[in-house]
Amino acid sequence: MSSIYLLHKPYLTLSQFTDAAAPDGAPRATLAKLITIPGIYPAGRLDYDSEGLLLLTDDGALAARITHPKHKQPKTYWVQVEGIPAASALESLRKGVMLNDGPTLPAKARMIAPPSIPERVPPIRSRTEIPTRWLELTIVEGRNRQVRRMTAHVGHPTLRLIRVAIGGWRLDGLAPGQWRRETLHAPVGAVPRRPPGRRR
Template sequence: MANLLLFNKPFGVLSQFSDCDGHPGLGHYLQQPNIYAAGRLDHDSEGLLLLTDDGKLQAIISNPRHKLKKTYWAQVEGEITQPALAQLIRGVKLRDGITQPASAKLIEPPQLWTRNPPIRQRPNQPTSWIELQISEGKNRQVRRMTAATGFPTLRLIRVAIGSWTLGNLLPEQYRWETIHIPDTKHHRFRPKRAKW
């Protein structure tokens, strides 16, 4: 059994416990000993960050081989077009290669907490919200993908990793889950939540 902490990382916070370059680390929000982030989320992105006290679970979640899908809500500049969505779905050419096929769709503006500071928005410039699901983890991938299609990301929130979701957690809030880790040598990883 492994302990997994689901944390709603606020904007501007690093995915490490120490501060760096004027950005606060996780140590300002989490005081639990011996837990480590399983993956990362850029300081200017918000939402779900997973942390665990189990090295095997950390490696499984972080390893692209297990292809845990990551779901994001992105507020982009402009009214996004169907051709742009189709390009996100097919794959976008970036400097480090073409992204793998993704899931992308237009969504209604979600009911969210207020971001501090608010996004920089140009007067008379509309915005759109999209849901994007990817299974790879290139550096700043979602932002680079939307920018490459002509719709830069203004706000980015990760709402799910695999079957783990942000749920009703507000920024700085977290919840614990206990996970049974199966033998992953011959099976694709599908975590089972322990019953309390």
Template sequence: MTRLIRLNKPHGVLSQFTDKGTAGSGRPTLSGLVDVPGVYPAGRLDRDSEGLLLLTDDGRLQARIAEPKRKMEKTYLVQVEGLPDAAALTALTKGVTLKDGPARALRAKLVPEPDWLWPRNPPIRVRPSIPDCWLEVVLNEGRNRQVRRMTAAVGHPTLRLIRTQIGPWSLDDLPPGHWADADPSLARRP
């Protein structure tokens, strides 16, 4: 039977089970959060990003979720520096040029700071003279640090990034560092 797990990955945790970085770096990994043999991440979430990460023991399901050609939508809650205007939001959806080519969001909009948001450890840097706000950004691709590079390209660097949904699976009320089983059959739905 296929196993699929929803994990709320905390900031600072690598989205892999072993740290292949500098010897003795001691960076936290998924092994400190998920003690389920045989599951592997379906996709990645940067070390400095938080939120939904899916893990499975089924290679076909892993590919269906993670492969760019599948175009599975991913929703991000993004705290950015400054207050993006309509032109900046339009640029995100029309497309921006990054070093590795054009990138565009399916949707990007201003949203209020969610009331369910947990504190980040460490907290983001706060500069009293520069306001910040929250965006909801939806992509159907996932290149390295893509959301961060896109918001920077429109003049609003990302301060905090939380993935809230991958396809039909969402973070819901899962606390940081916790996991729960998910329904793998949802991957078959259109």
């Protein structure tokens, strides 16, 4: 039986407990101020300027199964982009786009209504002459800043990025900085999948 901790990582927070490389000596926010459970560490990472679901555990086998590319855990993001993507842009994301480190695997991409979420602090840059839209994007890779590069490739820079799911784990009910513990009643290393037909 293993425990896993679901944390809503806030904007401008490192997905680690220490900041050994603070620029110019300026300290950056870390996980140490959010969760103080001894012996746990992140299973994967989330960029400093991204928000949302981060998984932590003290189970090395479970962490390896979550993060290893061969398991292709789907990761779902809500992405606020600049401009209004055309159907062709969404189709390009679904088929995969060519980035400077090679083509991406096919993704799930769709336009969604603005989600009911807290305002970011500080807020995104806003230009009245340029509209924004929200996308839901699901990928099975984990390249550096991949989602941001994908949306930029199709002409719609990312303004805000929130990870809402990793495999069967979801951010539901957690405000920025909050966390909850879940116990896995399955063999160590098993990763839950969303039951067929379950919807949010």
